[in-house]
Amino acid sequence: MRNPSTRNQIWEWTGLNAVMSREAERADVGPGQVEVGIRAIGICGTDLHIMSGHAEFGEPPLPLGHELAGVVERVGAGVTAWRTGDRVCIDPLTGCGECGECLSGNKHRCPDAGEFGLRYPGGWQRFMVVPSANLYRLPGAIGFAEATQAETLHCCLGGIDKLDVRIGDRATVIGDGPTGLYFVQLLRAAGAGKVRLIGMRDYRLQLALELGADETTNVLAADSLPPAAASQDIVIDAAGTETSLAQSIELLKIGGRLLLFGLAGKPITVDMQTVVLKELSLLGSTNAPRVWSRVIGMMASGQARVKPLLTHAYPFGELDRAIAFARSQTDEAIKIIVTVDENQGESQ
Ligand SMILES: [Zn+2]
Ligand SMILES: [Zn+2]
Numbered sequence: 001m002r003n004p005s006t007r008n009q010i011w012e013w014t015g016l017n018a019v020m021s022r023e024a025e026r027a028d029v030g031p032g033q034v035e036v037g038i039r040a041i042g043i044c045g046t047d048l049h050i051m052s053g054h055a056e057f058g059e060p061p062l063p064l065g066h067e068l069a070g071v072v073e074r075v076g077a078g079v080t081a082w083r084t085g086d087r088v089c090i091d092p093l094t095g096c097g098e099c100g101e102c103l104s105g106n107k108h109r110c111p112d113a114g115e116f117g118l119r120y121p122g123g124w125q126r127f128m129v130v131p132s133a134n135l136y137r138l139p140g141a142i143g144f145a146e147a148t149q150a151e152t153l154h155c156c157l158g159g160i161d162k163l164d165v166r167i168g169d170r171a172t173v174i175g176d177g178p179t180g181l182y183f184v185q186l187l188r189a190a191g192a193g194k195v196r197l198i199g200m201r202d203y204r205l206q207l208a209l210e211l212g213a214d215e216t217t218n219v220l221a222a223d224s225l226p227p228a229a230a231s232q233d234i235v236i237d238a239a240g241t242e243t244s245l246a247q248s249i250e251l252l253k254i255g256g257r258l259l260l261f262g263l264a265g266k267p268i269t270v271d272m273q274t275v276v277l278k279e280l281s282l283l284g285s286t287n288a289p290r291v292w293s294r295v296i297g298m299m300a301s302g303q304a305r306v307k308p309l310l311t312h313a314y315p316f317g318e319l320d321r322a323i324a325f326a327r328s329q330t331d332e333a334i335k336i337i338v339t340v341d342e343n344q345g346e347s348q
Contacts, residue, residue: 011124011319012061017051017327019124019320020061027129033076034132036088038123041319041338042067042148043326045177050118051323054265063124066092066117069138069147070128070340079132087138089147089296090123090130091154092116093287108287124319126340136292139300145313145337146299149178149306153295156182158288159259163234165190172196172227172251175238175262176204178309178335181211183236183261188212189303192234198226198247201331207308227251230278236261242268249274257281309335316340 008026011019029035047064050057072086082088095102095110102110116122116130138147156179165171171192173183176199187195197208198217205216218224226247233256235248240262248258249271258280275282298304311334314322322338 005126009126009316010063011065011316012063013047013051014061016053019051019323021317021319026127029074029076029129031077032079032132033129034072034079034082034135035074035127035129036068036070036090036135037073037340038065038068038126038128038316039070039340039342040068040144040148041065041123041316042152043322043336043338044152046118047323048327049265058119063121064117065123065125066115067148067151068092068117068123068128069144069150070123072135073127075132082132082135086135087140087144087147088135089138089150090116090128091134091136091289091292092118092122092151093289094120094131094134105290107289124338126316136296138296141300142296145310145339146306148337149182149309149335150292150295150299152178153182153186153299153304153306154288154292155179155286156186156261157291157295157298159183159236159261159283159285160186160190161288161291162283162285163190163236163257163259165192165234167191168193169233170194170227170231171234171236172198172232173236173238174198174244174248175240176201176208177238179261180204180236180238181208181309181334182304183238184208184213185211185304187234187236189298196227203331204334207334211305211308230254232256235259238262240264245270249278249280252278252280254278255280257283260284310337312336314338 008024011021014020068090072082075082092115095107096112169192171187173180194214196215197213200220217226229250232251235251236259237244237248238261319338326336
């Protein structure tokens with residue numbers, strides 16, 4: 001055993017916007033399972049959404065955390081692919097493993113699909129036990145904090161694959177959150193021509209230009225104009241509001257493709273007549289279990305840059321402060337990472 005501590009430290013979502021820490025015994029590692037010493041956790045908008053009481057996910061008390069990277073500590077019986085000390089990131093999604101969707105690599109479509117950190121206990125823990133099949137190996141070039149973003153990036157890349165981007169396509173992303181900034185980079189990598197980002201925060205729009213966007217529009221600035229109506233081959237709606245959907249449909253050329261990615265959280269109205277008359281393709285996308293290895297390759301090669309988005313870091317013992325800061329929605333805070341000090345609690 002690499003880490004001799006028998007105790008686990010866990011942060012749990014305990015009720016409306018509340019978290020508490022507690023100690024527990026480290027869980028047993030069953031056959032086919034691996035224990036990961038968590039080293040970095042990304043704080044995601046979904047965490048805040050769950051904590052504010054949206055019941056489609058798990059019930060408190062529950063450790064959240066689905067953007068995770070760490071080091072293999074212990075392996076269970078029958079596990080041959082992993083060794084103590086391996087650096088990994090975790091795919092938080094699980095399926096039944098037996099249905100047609102699971103067997104064809106689409107476990108996100110399994111009737112029993114669920115995610116660690118959403119429905120099941122997640123990675124707000126020092127030590128987390130997961131199925132060995134949920135791990136991906138990290139090249140040395142990718143740090144743990146960066147590696148947490150493979151989860152977010154893999155969702156984005158799954159969406160890009162569905163769009164079937166052609167070299168030179170004119171593309172617009174709406175929404176300047178982390179996913180919007182990842183989509184800009186992936187569109188560039190996929191060969192899009194002019195790539196634009198429409199958002200509300202100058203700091204993030206400036207970063208988008210550094211990450212490969214050709215133009216940006218701040219919808220709150222009167223002198224910042226969006227692209228012309230009916231000018232775009234591709235639009236990605238990473239905001240998921242009624243306004244962004246209407247703008248997406250307006251911006252698309254006849255025959256254009258729209259990726260619906262942001263979640264509205266409620267039914268919203270769509271101008272179906274225009275969708276029909278412009279012969280638009282509307283594509284929904286969530287997880288994409290088969291693209292993880294490609295995402296890790298893109299991160300290692302620098303094709304997908306994560307570090308510029310990692311604006312704030314908190315130690316594991318202050319996860320409550322990290323959550324409070326994320327809830328404050330400061331413009332400059334793009335992605336907040338909680339890190340576990342390698343030597344914390346280890347006698348080596
Ligand atoms: Zn997330
Ligand atoms: Zn299944």
